Amino acid sequence: MTVKIAGGQGFYGDTPASVGPLIDAGVDYLCLEALAELTLAILQKDRQRDESRGYTRDLPRYLAAALPAIADGKTKVITNAGGINPTAAARAAIDAAREHGVHGLKVATVLGDDLMTRLTDLRAAGASLAHADTGTSFDEFPGPPLFASAYLGARPIVDALRQGADIVITGRVADAALFLAPCVFEHGWSFDDWDRLAAGTLVGHLLECSGQAAGGNFSGRWWDLPRPWDLPYPIADVEADGTAVITKPAGSGGRVDFDTVRHQLLYEVHDPAAYVSPDVVADFTSATFADLGDDRVRVTDVRGRPATDSYKMLLAHHAGWSGEARVAFSWPDAYEKAKATAAIFKRRVEMAALPVQEWCLEYWGVDALGGPTSPRPSVTCEPPECGLRVAWRCDDPKIAALVGRELVPLSLSGPAAGLTGMGRGMGGGSPSELLGIWPTLVDKSLVDAHVTVALEEVSA
Amino acid sequence: MTMLPLRELCGYRAGDKGDIANVALFADDDETYELLLREVTPERVKAHFGSMVGGSVTRYEARNVLALNFVMHGALGGGGPRSLRSDNLGKTLGGSLVRLEIDAPAALAGRRRPRPDVSWADEILRG
Numbered sequence: 001m002t003v004k005i006a007g008g009q010g011f012y013g014d015t016p017a018s019v020g021p022l023i024d025a026g027v028d029y030l031c032l033e034a035l036a037e038l039t040l041a042i043l044q045k046d047r048q049r050d051e052s053r054g055y056t057r058d059l060p061r062y063l064a065a066a067l068p069a070i071a072d073g074k075t076k077v078i079t080n081a082g083g084i085n086p087t088a089a090a091r092a093a094i095d096a097a098r099e100h101g102v103h104g105l106k107v108a109t110v111l112g113d114d115l116m117t118r119l120t121d122l123r124a125a126g127a128s129l130a131h132a133d134t135g136t137s138f139d140e141f142p143g144p145p146l147f148a149s150a151y152l153g154a155r156p157i158v159d160a161l162r163q164g165a166d167i168v169i170t171g172r173v174a175d176a177a178l179f180l181a182p183c184v185f186e187h188g189w190s191f192d193d194w195d196r197l198a199a200g201t202l203v204g205h206l207l208e209c210s211g212q213a214a215g216g217n218f219s220g221r222w223w224d225l226p227r228p229w230d231l232p233y234p235i236a237d238v239e240a241d242g243t244a245v246i247t248k249p250a251g252s253g254g255r256v257d258f259d260t261v262r263h264q265l266l267y268e269v270h271d272p273a274a275y276v277s278p279d280v281v282a283d284f285t286s287a288t289f290a291d292l293g294d295d296r297v298r299v300t301d302v303r304g305r306p307a308t309d310s311y312k313m314l315l316a317h318h319a320g321w322s323g324e325a326r327v328a329f330s331w332p333d334a335y336e337k338a339k340a341t342a343a344i345f346k347r348r349v350e351m352a353a354l355p356v357q358e359w360c361l362e363y364w365g366v367d368a369l370g371g372p373t374s375p376r377p378s379v380t381c382e383p384p385e386c387g388l389r390v391a392w393r394c395d396d397p398k399i400a401a402l403v404g405r406e407l408v409p410l411s412l413s414g415p416a417a418g419l420t421g422m423g424r425g426m427g428g429g430s431p432s433e434l435l436g437i438w439p440t441l442v443d444k445s446l447v448d449a450h451v452t453v454a455l456e457e458v459s460a
Numbered sequence: 461m462t463m464l465p466l467r468e469l470c471g472y473r474a475g476d477k478g479d480i481a482n483v484a485l486f487a488d489d490d491e492t493y494e495l496l497l498r499e500v501t502p503e504r505v506k507a508h509f510g511s512m513v514g515g516s517v518t519r520y521e522a523r524n525v526l527a528l529n530f531v532m533h534g535a536l537g538g539g540g541p542r543s544l545r546s547d548n549l550g551k552t553l554g555g556s557l558v559r560l561e562i563d564a565p566a567a568l569a570g571r572r573r574p575r576p577d578v579s580w581a582d583e584i585l586r587g
Contacts (some may be wrong), residue, residue, distance in 0.1 A: 219486075262486055268476065322544055
C-alpha cells in the first residue's frame, strides 16, 4: 500500500491555489504547514488585538478547495493552522464546512502545546527553561512571555486519525510531524521503529516548504524550470517500508529532481546526521536518493535513532519598537552621498533628543545584503546608484515614529545633491513591535499528560 | 592553482532558526566535493562574513548529497522578529557565501556554472 501525501502550504501567506492540482492528483492527505517562528509572533500580536484570533486565518480558503474531496472520503487534511489558538481555528474550519453544505465531517483539535499558563508549574517541576542557544538562565528572561509553545510530535495527530478525524488541527507541532503522522497511521508503524520514523520525518521535511522541493528558492538552473509562474507543490508516495518517491502533480510546472530535492534536504537544518524531531533523531546523511526521471526522486535507506526526552519550546518577549525610512541617490558619488545623509540624519536625531537604542544602516546597490562579503566601492567600482535604508529601535513607539521625520527635511536641506524618496512615505510608516524569541527545551513528561485531542462532528 | 569563486563550483541554499543561519553548498561531483571539503573551512567562512556573523561557525558534511552545511551563530541581528535587517531571515546569505574565492586546481581554472538565460522574462515584460 502507498500513502500519497502532499505539502499544500509552506507558510502563512502561501497560496491556496496549490490545493486544486494536489486534490486532482488524488492525494490521501493534504498537509498544510502554516507556522514559522516568525508566524507565532505575528499570531501573538493578532491575539493581543482580539482574543478570538491567534490562528492562521487563511485556513477556510484552503479548506474551501479541499472540502469536496474531504466530504467524499478521498482526502484528509492535517494542519498546524491552529497557531496559538487551535480551538478558534477548529471553529473556523467547522464554519467553513457548514458554509459549503458539508456535514458529518469530524474535526479534531490537538491541544496541550500552549504552555503559557503552565510556566510556573513547569519551573516548579524542575524545568530550567534556559535559552537553548546561549545558555542564559530563565531568571534573565526579558519581561513577561508573550507566548510559550512546545513543538509536539506526531502522536496526538495519529490519535486523532485513529478516532476517525477528517480534519486535524493542531497548534505548534514540529513541521515534519504533520507528514509523519499519516505514515504512522496508515502503515501501522510503531513509535520505536526509528528507521521508519526517520524516513517519514525526512519526507515531511522535504514537503513542508511547499514549492521549495519543486524548484522554489533554487540555485540550480532556476531559469530553465517549466512554467515558473506556476510552481507545483510536492507530493510523496510513501511505502510501508519507508521508501518514498517525491514527485509533483502531472502536467504541472516546476521540476522535482535530485538537485531540487537536495536543496530542500538541508534547508534550515543544523547537523544533518542528527535532525532532532520530537519523534526521532533522523540521520539525513544515511539516505540514498535516486533520480528516476520524469520528476520522480526515490528516497531509501533513511536511518533513525531514539527520540530525545525533551520537546523544543519557543517563547517570545517584547523587544522594543522599530521604524525605518528609505531615500536614494543617483550617480555620481551615490554611495558617499548616502553615507553622508545617514550621518546627518543620525546627528539630527541626537539634536532632537530622540533616544535610539540601535541603528541599522543599509546601502542598497552597495552592500545592504552582502555586508563585508561585498566588494568595497572605489574609483573603479562606483555604484551607478545607491538606496539608503535606515532602521532604528526605540523603547517607546512614539519616539520611534518621530525619528523618521528628521529625515524628511533633508530632501531640501541636506547637502548631498539629488536625494529622492523611494516611492511614497519617505519618513517611514507607523512603528512595528519587535519580538525576541527564546528557544528552550522542556521535558516531555511535563507536557504529554496535558496533550488532548478533542473531536467534533460538523452538524447540519 | 588558481583562485575561483564558489559561485562557479556549487549551488547554495540558506535558512534561519532564531538567530542562527545555515547555508548549504552543493557540489556537482565528488572531485568538487573534496575540493570544498579541503578549502571551505568553517574558519574561512567565519572570516568571510566578518561582522555579519557574531558567533561561531560549524561545518557539517552530507556526502550522500555532496553537500556541506555551515551553521552560523549570531548571524541574523537577533533573529527574524527582532532583527532590524531587511534580510532578517538570512535568505540571501547563500549568495554572499559563494562570493568566497578558493584555490582551485588548474584543471578547474576555466570552470563556470551556466549563467541564467531569462529571455522568456524579457518576452513577458515586453507584453
